[in-house]
Amino acid sequence: MFLACPIRNSALSITFARRITCTGMSKRSSSSMPITSNESPPGVQSSNGVSKSETRVFVRRTVKKKAEGQYSGLDLELKDDVKRCCPPDIEDFAFKRTKDSPGSRKSKPPLDTLLPRIEDSNPTRQKGVAEGGKTPVDWEKVLEGIREMRSSEVAPVDTMGCGRAGSTLPPKERRFAVLASSLLSSQTKDHVTHGAALRLQESGLLTADAMDKADESTIKSLIYPVGFYSTKAKNLKKIAKICLMKYGGDIPRSLEELLLLPGIGPKIAHLIMIMAWNDVRGICVDTHVHRICNRLGWVSGKGSKQKTSSPEETRVALELWLPKEEWVPINPLLVGFGQTICTPLRPKCGNCSVSHLCPSAFKETSSPSPKLKRSSSTK
Protein backbone atom coordinates (compact mmCIF):
# COMPACT_ATOMS: atom_id res chain seq x y z
CA MET A 1 0.00 0.00 0.00
CA PHE A 2 0.42 3.44 -0.54
CA LEU A 3 -0.62 4.68 2.75
CA ALA A 4 2.87 5.23 3.79
CA CYS A 5 2.72 2.12 5.76
CA PRO A 6 6.29 2.19 6.70
CA ILE A 7 6.05 5.18 8.83
CA ARG A 8 2.53 4.85 9.82
CA ASN A 9 3.72 3.26 12.87
CA SER A 10 1.04 4.08 15.28
CA ALA A 11 3.35 5.63 17.62
CA LEU A 12 3.15 8.98 16.15
CA SER A 13 1.18 11.49 17.92
CA ILE A 14 2.40 14.81 17.29
CA THR A 15 1.83 17.87 18.90
CA PHE A 16 3.24 20.61 17.35
CA ALA A 17 5.45 22.95 18.69
CA ARG A 18 4.97 26.52 18.87
CA ARG A 19 6.84 29.13 20.55
CA ILE A 20 5.65 29.70 23.97
CA THR A 21 7.96 31.18 26.40
CA CYS A 22 6.57 33.27 29.03
CA THR A 23 5.55 36.62 28.07
CA GLY A 24 4.12 39.39 29.91
CA MET A 25 0.78 40.70 29.17
CA SER A 26 0.16 42.42 26.04
CA LYS A 27 1.46 45.84 25.92
CA ARG A 28 -0.52 47.34 23.26
CA SER A 29 -3.08 49.55 24.78
CA SER A 30 -4.84 50.91 21.82
CA SER A 31 -6.47 47.78 20.83
CA SER A 32 -9.45 47.77 18.69
CA MET A 33 -10.78 44.85 20.54
CA PRO A 34 -11.49 45.90 24.05
CA ILE A 35 -11.65 43.22 26.52
CA THR A 36 -13.42 43.73 29.65
CA SER A 37 -13.75 40.45 31.24
CA ASN A 38 -11.53 37.54 31.29
CA GLU A 39 -14.29 35.19 30.55
CA SER A 40 -16.11 36.89 27.84
CA PRO A 41 -14.17 37.92 24.86
CA PRO A 42 -14.88 40.90 22.82
CA GLY A 43 -16.36 40.14 19.52
CA VAL A 44 -19.64 39.05 20.83
CA GLN A 45 -20.47 42.46 21.91
CA SER A 46 -19.91 43.66 18.44
CA SER A 47 -16.75 45.28 19.44
CA ASN A 48 -18.21 48.66 19.45
CA GLY A 49 -16.21 50.55 21.93
CA VAL A 50 -12.64 51.06 21.30
CA SER A 51 -9.87 50.74 23.69
CA LYS A 52 -11.85 52.01 26.52
CA SER A 53 -10.82 49.38 28.85
CA GLU A 54 -7.36 48.24 29.18
CA THR A 55 -8.25 45.46 31.38
CA ARG A 56 -7.78 42.85 28.84
CA VAL A 57 -7.36 40.30 31.42
CA PHE A 58 -8.13 37.90 28.77
CA VAL A 59 -6.13 34.98 27.97
CA ARG A 60 -3.30 36.82 26.58
CA ARG A 61 -1.65 36.85 29.86
CA THR A 62 0.77 34.17 29.34
CA VAL A 63 0.55 31.11 31.26
CA LYS A 64 3.39 29.17 32.52
CA LYS A 65 5.14 26.66 30.50
CA LYS A 66 3.71 23.36 29.83
CA ALA A 67 6.12 21.90 32.19
CA GLU A 68 3.89 23.00 34.94
CA GLY A 69 1.22 21.11 33.23
CA GLN A 70 -1.76 23.02 34.15
CA TYR A 71 -4.09 21.63 31.72
CA SER A 72 -7.64 21.19 32.37
CA GLY A 73 -9.79 18.20 32.39
CA LEU A 74 -9.54 17.96 28.72
CA ASP A 75 -6.04 16.94 29.08
CA LEU A 76 -6.59 14.32 31.54
CA GLU A 77 -9.15 12.63 29.52
CA LEU A 78 -7.00 13.07 26.62
CA LYS A 79 -4.07 11.48 28.10
CA ASP A 80 -6.00 8.37 28.29
CA ASP A 81 -6.89 8.46 24.75
CA VAL A 82 -3.46 9.38 23.83
CA LYS A 83 -2.02 6.42 25.54
CA ARG A 84 -4.21 4.27 23.47
CA CYS A 85 -3.73 5.60 20.05
CA CYS A 86 -0.97 7.99 20.27
CA PRO A 87 1.89 7.83 22.58
CA PRO A 88 3.43 10.63 24.36
CA ASP A 89 3.60 14.17 23.41
CA ILE A 90 5.63 15.28 20.66
CA GLU A 91 7.84 16.80 23.11
CA ASP A 92 8.74 13.36 24.16
CA PHE A 93 9.81 12.64 20.70
CA ALA A 94 12.03 15.56 20.82
CA PHE A 95 14.00 14.45 23.79
CA LYS A 96 13.85 10.80 24.32
CA ARG A 97 13.17 9.59 20.88
CA THR A 98 10.53 7.09 20.38
CA LYS A 99 10.42 3.81 22.00
CA ASP A 100 11.87 2.21 19.01
CA SER A 101 15.39 1.75 19.97
CA PRO A 102 16.97 4.97 20.92
CA GLY A 103 20.57 4.24 20.59
CA SER A 104 20.42 1.74 17.87
CA ARG A 105 19.81 4.19 15.16
CA LYS A 106 22.41 6.41 16.49
CA SER A 107 25.15 3.92 16.34
CA LYS A 108 24.34 2.38 13.10
CA PRO A 109 24.61 4.29 9.89
CA PRO A 110 21.92 2.85 7.73
CA LEU A 111 21.73 5.90 5.68
CA ASP A 112 24.94 5.45 3.95
CA THR A 113 23.51 2.46 2.32
CA LEU A 114 19.97 3.59 2.08
CA LEU A 115 20.39 7.01 0.81
CA PRO A 116 22.13 6.46 -2.39
CA ARG A 117 19.76 3.74 -3.25
CA ILE A 118 16.78 5.87 -2.61
CA GLU A 119 18.01 8.60 -4.80
CA ASP A 120 18.77 6.25 -7.57
CA SER A 121 15.54 4.45 -7.45
CA ASN A 122 13.45 7.42 -6.81
CA PRO A 123 14.04 9.88 -9.55
CA THR A 124 10.78 11.61 -9.06
CA ARG A 125 11.64 12.75 -5.63
CA GLN A 126 14.95 14.24 -6.35
CA LYS A 127 13.75 16.68 -8.85
CA GLY A 128 15.60 19.84 -8.31
CA VAL A 129 17.63 18.57 -5.47
CA ALA A 130 19.75 16.13 -7.25
CA GLU A 131 23.08 16.78 -5.74
CA GLY A 132 21.61 18.57 -2.82
CA GLY A 133 20.03 15.53 -1.30
CA LYS A 134 23.16 14.26 0.27
CA THR A 135 23.12 13.08 3.78
CA PRO A 136 25.07 15.51 5.88
CA VAL A 137 27.83 14.07 7.94
CA ASP A 138 27.36 13.89 11.65
CA TRP A 139 23.71 14.72 11.46
CA GLU A 140 23.03 12.17 14.15
CA LYS A 141 25.54 13.75 16.46
CA VAL A 142 23.87 17.07 15.90
CA LEU A 143 20.43 15.75 16.69
CA GLU A 144 21.68 13.97 19.74
CA GLY A 145 23.41 17.10 20.92
CA ILE A 146 20.28 19.12 20.42
CA ARG A 147 18.25 16.57 22.31
CA GLU A 148 20.55 16.88 25.22
CA MET A 149 20.43 20.62 25.21
CA ARG A 150 16.70 20.51 25.02
CA SER A 151 16.28 18.07 27.81
CA SER A 152 18.30 20.16 30.15
CA GLU A 153 17.01 23.55 29.26
CA VAL A 154 13.37 22.99 29.49
CA ALA A 155 12.42 24.58 26.31
CA PRO A 156 9.09 26.11 26.01
CA VAL A 157 7.89 24.24 23.05
CA ASP A 158 4.37 23.39 23.27
CA THR A 159 3.58 19.84 23.81
CA MET A 160 0.03 19.98 23.24
CA GLY A 161 -1.97 21.75 20.91
CA CYS A 162 -4.23 20.37 18.41
CA GLY A 163 -3.89 16.83 19.45
CA ARG A 164 -5.57 17.56 22.67
CA ALA A 165 -8.64 19.10 21.34
CA GLY A 166 -11.62 16.92 21.58
CA SER A 167 -9.68 13.84 22.29
CA THR A 168 -12.62 12.28 23.96
CA LEU A 169 -14.87 12.79 21.04
CA PRO A 170 -15.74 10.27 18.40
CA PRO A 171 -13.22 9.98 15.59
CA LYS A 172 -14.90 12.31 13.22
CA GLU A 173 -15.38 15.02 15.77
CA ARG A 174 -11.93 14.53 17.10
CA ARG A 175 -10.48 15.03 13.67
CA PHE A 176 -12.42 18.18 13.13
CA ALA A 177 -11.22 19.39 16.48
CA VAL A 178 -7.68 18.60 15.49
CA LEU A 179 -8.04 20.50 12.28
CA ALA A 180 -9.50 23.50 14.02
CA SER A 181 -6.80 23.49 16.65
CA SER A 182 -4.11 23.12 14.06
CA LEU A 183 -5.42 26.07 12.19
CA LEU A 184 -5.50 28.12 15.33
CA SER A 185 -2.04 27.06 16.25
CA SER A 186 -0.10 28.99 13.72
CA GLN A 187 1.37 32.16 15.04
CA THR A 188 0.01 31.30 18.39
CA LYS A 189 1.47 29.94 21.52
CA ASP A 190 0.35 26.60 22.63
CA HIS A 191 -1.47 27.57 25.72
CA VAL A 192 -3.34 30.21 23.85
CA THR A 193 -4.28 27.77 21.16
CA HIS A 194 -5.34 25.35 23.76
CA GLY A 195 -7.43 27.89 25.54
CA ALA A 196 -9.12 28.93 22.34
CA ALA A 197 -9.82 25.37 21.34
CA LEU A 198 -11.17 24.68 24.76
CA ARG A 199 -13.49 27.61 24.53
CA LEU A 200 -14.73 26.49 21.18
CA GLN A 201 -15.36 23.10 22.60
CA GLU A 202 -17.16 24.42 25.61
CA SER A 203 -19.37 26.31 23.28
CA GLY A 204 -19.98 23.19 21.35
CA LEU A 205 -18.45 24.54 18.21
CA LEU A 206 -15.89 21.91 17.56
CA THR A 207 -17.92 20.11 14.97
CA ALA A 208 -18.38 20.98 11.36
CA ASP A 209 -22.09 21.33 11.82
CA ALA A 210 -21.94 23.65 14.79
CA MET A 211 -19.12 25.65 13.38
CA ASP A 212 -21.00 26.15 10.18
CA LYS A 213 -24.02 27.44 12.01
CA ALA A 214 -22.15 29.56 14.46
CA ASP A 215 -21.98 33.26 14.12
CA GLU A 216 -18.69 34.49 12.88
CA SER A 217 -18.46 37.12 15.55
CA THR A 218 -18.99 34.47 18.16
CA ILE A 219 -16.15 32.44 16.80
CA LYS A 220 -13.99 35.50 16.69
CA SER A 221 -14.64 36.26 20.27
CA LEU A 222 -13.87 32.76 21.35
CA ILE A 223 -10.59 32.54 19.53
CA TYR A 224 -9.67 36.16 19.93
CA PRO A 225 -6.35 35.57 21.64
CA VAL A 226 -4.89 33.63 18.77
CA GLY A 227 -2.97 35.34 16.05
CA PHE A 228 -4.99 36.41 13.06
CA TYR A 229 -8.19 35.50 14.80
CA SER A 230 -10.34 37.36 12.38
CA THR A 231 -9.09 35.56 9.33
CA LYS A 232 -9.12 32.26 11.13
CA ALA A 233 -12.70 32.70 12.23
CA LYS A 234 -13.74 33.18 8.64
CA ASN A 235 -11.67 30.27 7.47
CA LEU A 236 -13.06 28.03 10.16
CA LYS A 237 -16.56 28.70 8.98
CA LYS A 238 -15.62 28.11 5.37
CA ILE A 239 -13.85 24.92 6.26
CA ALA A 240 -16.78 23.72 8.30
CA LYS A 241 -19.07 24.24 5.38
CA ILE A 242 -16.74 22.47 3.01
CA CYS A 243 -16.42 19.57 5.41
CA LEU A 244 -20.15 19.31 5.60
CA MET A 245 -20.78 19.51 1.93
CA LYS A 246 -17.95 17.43 0.62
CA TYR A 247 -16.87 15.18 3.41
CA GLY A 248 -19.93 14.42 5.41
CA GLY A 249 -18.79 16.55 8.28
CA ASP A 250 -15.43 14.89 8.47
CA ILE A 251 -12.20 16.41 7.34
CA PRO A 252 -10.39 15.57 4.10
CA ARG A 253 -8.33 12.44 4.25
CA SER A 254 -5.63 13.48 1.85
CA LEU A 255 -2.92 16.05 1.99
CA GLU A 256 -3.96 17.45 -1.34
CA GLU A 257 -7.51 18.02 -0.26
CA LEU A 258 -6.44 19.56 3.00
CA LEU A 259 -4.35 22.03 1.09
CA LEU A 260 -7.41 23.17 -0.76
CA LEU A 261 -9.01 24.39 2.43
CA PRO A 262 -8.69 28.09 3.13
CA GLY A 263 -5.99 28.91 5.60
CA ILE A 264 -4.42 25.49 5.39
CA GLY A 265 -0.94 25.57 3.94
CA PRO A 266 1.80 22.96 3.78
CA LYS A 267 2.86 23.18 7.35
CA ILE A 268 -0.57 22.87 8.89
CA ALA A 269 -1.65 20.29 6.37
CA HIS A 270 1.20 17.97 7.27
CA LEU A 271 0.49 18.55 10.90
CA ILE A 272 -3.13 17.59 10.44
CA MET A 273 -2.22 14.49 8.48
CA ILE A 274 -0.08 13.36 11.34
CA MET A 275 -2.36 14.31 14.17
CA ALA A 276 -5.74 13.59 12.73
CA TRP A 277 -4.93 10.65 10.52
CA ASN A 278 -1.76 9.41 12.07
CA ASP A 279 -0.34 9.43 8.62
CA VAL A 280 3.06 10.92 8.10
CA ARG A 281 3.04 12.25 4.61
CA GLY A 282 5.89 14.61 5.05
CA ILE A 283 7.92 16.58 7.49
CA CYS A 284 6.19 19.42 9.20
CA VAL A 285 8.52 22.24 8.37
CA ASP A 286 8.02 25.58 9.98
CA THR A 287 10.40 28.46 9.97
CA HIS A 288 12.41 27.06 12.82
CA VAL A 289 13.08 23.83 11.00
CA HIS A 290 13.69 25.78 7.83
CA ARG A 291 16.13 28.16 9.42
CA ILE A 292 18.06 25.62 11.45
CA CYS A 293 18.40 23.10 8.67
CA ASN A 294 19.86 25.81 6.53
CA ARG A 295 22.28 26.93 9.17
CA LEU A 296 23.41 23.37 9.57
CA GLY A 297 23.84 23.04 5.86
CA TRP A 298 21.42 20.16 5.81
CA VAL A 299 19.43 21.27 2.84
CA SER A 300 20.29 22.90 -0.40
CA GLY A 301 18.17 24.38 -3.07
CA LYS A 302 17.94 23.86 -6.73
CA GLY A 303 20.97 24.15 -8.85
CA SER A 304 23.99 25.12 -6.88
CA LYS A 305 22.14 26.99 -4.22
CA GLN A 306 23.52 26.26 -0.82
CA LYS A 307 20.37 27.07 1.00
CA THR A 308 16.73 26.56 0.46
CA SER A 309 14.59 29.61 0.19
CA SER A 310 11.29 28.39 1.49
CA PRO A 311 10.01 25.94 4.06
CA GLU A 312 8.52 23.86 1.31
CA GLU A 313 11.83 23.61 -0.45
CA THR A 314 13.42 22.68 2.83
CA ARG A 315 10.86 20.00 3.42
CA VAL A 316 11.56 18.37 0.10
CA ALA A 317 15.29 18.56 0.55
CA LEU A 318 15.13 17.22 4.06
CA GLU A 319 12.89 14.35 3.16
CA LEU A 320 15.48 13.20 0.68
CA TRP A 321 17.82 11.99 3.32
CA LEU A 322 16.35 12.17 6.80
CA PRO A 323 15.14 8.75 7.95
CA LYS A 324 11.43 8.62 8.41
CA GLU A 325 11.66 7.81 12.07
CA GLU A 326 12.86 11.34 12.50
CA TRP A 327 10.21 13.03 10.43
CA VAL A 328 7.86 13.64 13.27
CA PRO A 329 10.26 14.28 16.14
CA ILE A 330 12.42 16.64 14.13
CA ASN A 331 9.83 19.36 14.36
CA PRO A 332 9.39 19.70 18.11
CA LEU A 333 13.07 19.13 18.57
CA LEU A 334 14.17 21.92 16.31
CA VAL A 335 11.40 24.25 17.27
CA GLY A 336 12.38 24.06 20.88
CA PHE A 337 15.99 24.46 19.95
CA GLY A 338 15.11 27.37 17.75
CA GLN A 339 13.27 29.08 20.54
CA THR A 340 16.00 28.87 23.05
CA ILE A 341 19.34 28.68 21.33
CA CYS A 342 19.32 28.77 17.58
CA THR A 343 17.13 31.82 17.52
CA PRO A 344 16.32 33.76 14.38
CA LEU A 345 18.03 36.96 15.34
CA ARG A 346 21.02 36.29 17.50
CA PRO A 347 21.62 32.60 17.79
CA LYS A 348 23.34 31.70 21.01
CA CYS A 349 26.13 29.74 19.46
CA GLY A 350 28.10 30.06 22.64
CA ASN A 351 25.54 27.98 24.42
CA CYS A 352 25.24 25.45 21.69
CA SER A 353 26.95 22.16 22.21
CA VAL A 354 27.03 21.31 18.56
CA SER A 355 28.35 24.57 17.26
CA HIS A 356 31.52 22.78 16.28
CA LEU A 357 29.46 20.82 13.81
CA CYS A 358 27.62 23.83 12.46
CA PRO A 359 28.97 25.66 9.45
CA SER A 360 27.10 28.76 10.43
CA ALA A 361 28.21 28.91 14.02
CA PHE A 362 29.22 32.36 15.22
CA LYS A 363 28.72 33.77 11.81
CA GLU A 364 25.61 35.69 12.47
CA THR A 365 25.82 35.88 16.14
CA SER A 366 26.11 39.32 17.44
CA SER A 367 26.01 42.06 14.93
CA PRO A 368 27.70 41.29 11.70
CA SER A 369 25.73 43.39 9.36
CA PRO A 370 23.51 45.44 11.60
CA LYS A 371 26.22 47.96 12.05
CA LEU A 372 26.74 48.42 8.41
CA LYS A 373 23.13 48.84 7.74
CA ARG A 374 22.69 51.24 10.55
CA SER A 375 25.35 53.61 9.36
CA SER A 376 23.32 54.77 6.47
CA SER A 377 20.41 55.34 8.75
CA THR A 378 18.21 55.81 5.87
CA LYS A 379 15.05 55.17 7.08
Added chain:
DNA sequence: ATCCCGGCGA
Protein backbone atom coordinates in the same frame (compact mmCIF):
# COMPACT_ATOMS: atom_id res chain seq x y z
C1' DA B 1 11.17 50.13 16.45
C1' DT B 2 11.84 45.93 13.98
C1' DC B 3 11.53 41.45 12.94
C1' DC B 4 8.99 37.33 12.78
C1' DC B 5 5.17 34.09 11.92
C1' DG B 6 1.81 30.96 7.97
C1' DG B 7 -1.00 31.58 4.42
C1' DC B 8 -2.47 34.19 0.75
C1' DG B 9 -3.64 37.69 -2.50
C1' DA B 10 -1.74 41.45 -5.20
Added chain:
DNA sequence: TCGCCGGGAT
Protein backbone atom coordinates in the same frame (compact mmCIF):
# COMPACT_ATOMS: atom_id res chain seq x y z
C1' DT C 1 8.27 38.53 -4.43
C1' DC C 2 6.11 41.68 -1.31
C1' DG C 3 3.05 43.01 2.15
C1' DC C 4 -0.83 42.29 5.14
C1' DC C 5 -3.02 40.27 9.29
C1' DG C 6 -2.54 40.89 15.03
C1' DG C 7 0.19 40.39 18.13
C1' DG C 8 4.73 38.65 20.65
C1' DA C 9 9.74 38.76 21.31
C1' DT C 10 13.85 41.17 21.03
